[in-house]
Amino acid sequence: MRKIILSVIGVLLIIASFLFAQKLIADKNKPKPVQAKVVKTVFxxxxxxxxxxxVIAANGNLEAKRRLELYSEVQGIFKRGNKLFKPGQEYRAGQTLIKIDAAEYYASVQSSKSNLYNSISAIMPDLRLDFPDIYDKWQNYLNGFDLNKTTPKLPEMTSDKENYFITGRSIVSNYYNVKNLEQRLAKYSITAPFSGTLTEALVTEGTLIRSGQKLGEFIDTSIYEMEVAISKTYASLLKVGESVTLNNLDKTETYTGTVSRVNASIDPTTQTITAYIEVKHENLKEGMYLEANLNAKKExxxxxxxxxxxxxxxxxxxxxxxxxxxxxxxxxxxxxxxxxxxxxxxxxxxxxxxxxxxxxxxxxxxxxxxxxxxxxx
CATH class of the missing domain: 2.40.420 (conserved putative lor/sdh protein from methanococcus maripaludis s2 fold)
Structure with missing residues (x-):
């Protein structure tokens, strides 16, 4: 029985091998398909x-063309003014930004002015006797001397004798001492040199201000500048006064500016030259990011x-x-x-x-x- 089973298996293997060989021969004789050439359609x-x-594209942030960093040169208490010293507060040119209490210092200035007045008054009898030709000049100076106003300039000395006499009485040195005190007294009040807006306030009313302390920043909101870096290749093409088109990032607003300045030196690291674009518009704010298109030349x-x-x-x-x-x-x-x-x-x-x-x-x-x-x- 075992021999019969082995014989049957052997016959089946022979038949299977024969059929597999026939299939291989048939596949080998099949012709290979010819690939069609692919022709791409192009624009x-x-x-x-x-x-x-x-057109040279550049970008940058707007900065106020006129900026004032406020520092104190004197010490005292910050007095309350007509407007709150807060960011966003607008001031017109000439308005007081900061006023520091100067009552004590003002008294010392008045004392020095009074001493100067007394010194001049003390020499008037000598002038009447020894220098009658200049007496009227100095008498008119005393008549116009007002302690509540700025000290007037001393009369011009016309001779060496007059100069020696006046200087010998320490009048000239007292005069310049008073002027020095008046100059310092003026620093207790800071006024706006131009119309603008306060962008930073580091002190409030009642604060004790110290000499050298930063108080805030004040900018002119009517005109801005944007600094852009341009390749040195176009350094000779940029011209001051040339019109520039500016856009915001969303391309929804367009502004027109002009090239106000071009730096004379090239950055050795980036090999670029810096140009400054001046732009005015009521919708512009400091720090706004804009893109500029500068017309360099025509090729x-x-x-x-x-x-x-x-x-x-x-x-x-x-x-x-x-x-x-x-x-x-x-x-x-x-x-x-x-x-x-x-x-x-x-x-x-x-x-x-x-x-x-x-x-x-x-x-x-x-x-x-x-x-x-x-x-x-």
């Missing part, structure tokens, strides 16, 4: 050289294409007899998305959109737009 454009305006006999169409070898693809080929070009300006090229002959058919996996000799078919017409029955 093309015919070159026509024109004059391309070179004649050039074309503008997408940057992704330019190869690293400074070549572009062209279409010749349904095949892709490459030609050498000369890039003259790069923007974020575009590149301006020269040395591309008129009439050359180039790619309008990039083709993935493109290579020289690739078979392509230019895309042709067809107009659909509706037939009415």
């Amino acid at each position: 093309t454009d015919t070159v026509q050289n024109t004059t391309i305006p070179i 004649s006999d050039a074309i503008e294409i997408d940057r992704n169409l330019l190869l690293e070898s400074e070549q572009i693809f062209v279409v010749k007899d349904s095949l892709l080929d490459v030609i050498d070009v000369k890039p003259v300006y790069f923007s974020d998305t575009k590149v301006v090229l020269k040395n591309v002959p008129n009439g050359t058919v180039i790619l309008k959109k990039a083709v993935p996996g493109a290579y020289s000799g690739m078979l392509v078919k230019p895309f042709k737009e067809t107009s659909n017409t509706n037939n009415k029955y």
Whole structure:
């Protein structure tokens, strides 16, 4: 029985081997399928050289053109004024920003002025006797001397004898001592040199202010500047007074500015030059981020294409007899998305959109737009 089973298994293996061999022979004799050539459809454009305006894109933040950092040169208590010293508070030119209590110092100034007045009064009898020709001049000075007003300038001395006499009585030194005190007294009050807005306030009413302490910042909100860095290639093209178009990030607002200043030196690290754009508008705020478009120059006999169409070898693809080929070009300006090229002959058919996996000799078919017409029955 065992021999019969082994014999049957052997026969089955032989039959299976024969059938498998027949299948292999049949598959080997089958003809290989011929792969159809794939022709990619591409978008093309015919070159026509024109004059391309070179517009330099730059960006930056607005800063107030006129800014005043407020510091105290004297010490005292911050007195309350007509307006609260708070950020956002507006002041007109000449209005008091900060007033520090100067009652004690004012008394010392008045005392020095009184001493000066007394010193001049004491020499008047001697002037009447020894210098009658200058007596009236000094008498008129005393008559115009008001302790509640700024000390008037001393009369001009016309002779050496007069100069020696007046100086010997310490009148000149007392006068300049008084003027020095008056100058310091004026520092107890800080006024706005221009109309603007307080953007930073570091003290409040009743605060003890110390000499050298920063009090806040005050800016002119009517005019701003934006600092932009431009490549040194265009350093000679930037001109003061040239108009500049500015946009916000959302492209919803457009402003017009002018180039107010151009730095004379180039940054050695970045090889850029700094330009300052002046702009005025009621909607502008300090710190606002804007994009600027500066008209640098116009490039004649050039074309503008997408940057992704330019190869690293400074070549572009062209279409010749349904095949892709490459030609050498000369890039003259790069923007974020575009590149301006020269040395591309008129009439050359180039790619309008990039083709993935493109290579020289690739078979392509230019895309042709067809107009659909509706037939009415």
